[in-house]
Amino acid sequence: xxxxxxxxxxxxxxxxxxxxxxxxxxxxxxxxxxxxxxxxxxxxxxxxxxxxxxxxxxxxxxxxxxxxxxxxxxxxxxxxxxxxxxxxxxxxxxxxxxxxxxxxxxxxxxxxxxxxxxxxxxxxxxxxxxxxxxxxxxxxxxxxxxxxxxxxxxxxxxxxxxxxxxxxxxxxxxxxxxxxxxxxxxxxxxxxxxxxxxxxxxxxxxxxxxxxxxxxxxxxxxxxxxxxxxxxxxxxxxxxxxxxxxxxxxxxxxxxxxxxxxxxxxxxxxxxxxxxxxxxxxxxxxxxxxxxxxxxxxxxxxxxxxxxxxxxxxxxxxxxxxxxxxxxxxxxxxxxxxxxxxxxxxxxxxxxxxxx
Ligand SMILES: *Cc1c(COP(=O)(O)O)cnc(C)c1O
Numbered sequence: 221x222x223x224x225x226x227x228x229x230x231x232x233x234x235x236x237x238x239x240x241x242x243x244x245x246x247x248x249x250x251x252x253x254x255x256x257x258x259x260x261x262x263x264x265x266x267x268x269x270x271x272x273x274x275x276x277x278x279x280x281x282x283x284x285x286x287x288x289x290x291x292x293x294x295x296x297x298x299x300x301x302x303x304x305x306x307x308x309x310x311x312x313x314x315x316x317x318x319x320x321x322x323x324x325x326x327x328x329x330x331x332x333x334x335x336x337x338x339x340x341x342x343x344x345x346x347x348x349x350x351x352x353x354x355x356x357x358x359x360x361x362x363x364x365x366x367x368x369x370x371x372x373x374x375x376x377x378x379x380x381x382x383x384x385x386x387x388x389x390x391x392x393x394x395x396x397x398x399x400x401x402x403x404x405x406x407x408x409x410x411x412x413x414x415x416x417x418x419x420x421x422x423x424x425x426x427x428x429x430x431x432x433x434x435x436x437x438x439x440x441x442x443x444x445x446x447x448x449x450x451x452x453x454x455x456x457x458x459x460x461x462x463x464x465x466x467x468x469x470x471x472x473x474x475x476x477x478x479x480x481x482x483x484x485x486x487x488x489x490x491x492x493x494x495x496x497x498x499x500x501x502x503x504x505x506x507x508x509x510x511x512x513x514x515x516x517x518x519x520x521x522x523x524x525x526x527x528x529x530x531x532x533x534x535x536x537x538x539x540x541x542x543x544x545x546x547x548x549x550x551x552x553x554x555x556x557x558x559x560x561x562x563x564x565x566x567x568x569x570x571x572x573x574x575x576x
Pocket of ligand 1: 252310375379405430439442443
């Protein structure tokens with residue numbers, strides 16, 4: 221605290237990202253990064269953009285990232301006017317809170333969800349009400365129908381539970397809330413869900429947000445995008461152009477385009493993660509864990525007899541880090557990113573030893 225701080229800064233409760241420790245030989249299963257490298261075409265595109273003397277970095281990037289919007293539009297069968305791109309989906313989400321979710325009525329999101337949502341509410345002064353997940357940690361669409369609200373946001377699959385909501389349930393929420401924007405944060409949808417982007421043509425209140433950080437293995441490049449009705453996209457552009465004209469640098473734009481164009485690498489990478497996830501679920505169930513069904517690149521599990529914080533600590537002593545949230549309802553769960561098969565095996569071997 222300092223006398224120089226504005227009132228807004230005094231009142232903030234910032235988001236705390238999963239740690240990125242600088243320890244060698246760490247098995248890092250705490251922030252849902254992809255265990256495989258991005259498409260080799262990404263590196264080639266970035267090298268090409270740099271050229272021999274990096275002189276191109278002298279010039280500003282395209283403020284509209286038109287090449288990237290076109291690539292997203294091609295990949296998802298929409299028009300470029302239905303696409304917004306940003307510096308990671310966190311930035312896209314931030315703009316959505318300010319541009320589309322800030323109204324008089326409180327917005328709705330699940331009590332257990334991506335913990336950045338209440339942080340954006342604090343930053344932008346958005347009122348919110350949390351809606352409890354059911355006892356089995358699912359979203360019940362009925363809880364989002366027939367309640368006055370200023371907007372709705374949830375991840376699908378949800379984080380940190382990994383549970384998937386079917387498209388018909390999302391459509392029910394959209395149809396019941398024609399005067400609210402419904403934001404579906406599909407950070408993990410490529411690992412086992414159906415995207416709601418196909419519903420954008422029929423629902424002008426739907427905004428679907430994607431990231432290249434998880435399924436495209438580009439968390440370090442910082443690229444996310446939104447797909448929605450052009451009027452929703454225009455709102456995001458108005459905020460973006462009042463904040464930072466160039467959120468995506470030259471390397472990010474060409475790298476992201478290359479990633480979106482390498483369908484084979486993407487499909488192979490996702491299939492490998494999904495196969496490892498299913499093996500890991502089986503292993504942990506064999507060790508006595510209750511594991512929620514996951515459609516993401518992480519699993520959410522608890523051991524009925526062992527304290528989650530102690531398990532996380534014991535794993536850490538063995539150089540394996542997973543995520544533990546000290547939050548109501550989930551403080552006995554661990555969120556474990558699906559790594560390579562070797563990493564998953566090291567994890568289950570360590571847990572077997574700890575539980576013995
Ligand atoms: C990882 C994650 C994001 C943020 O992704 P970036 O594009 O890396 O900013 C957004 N939403 C959820 C639910 C996530 O888990």
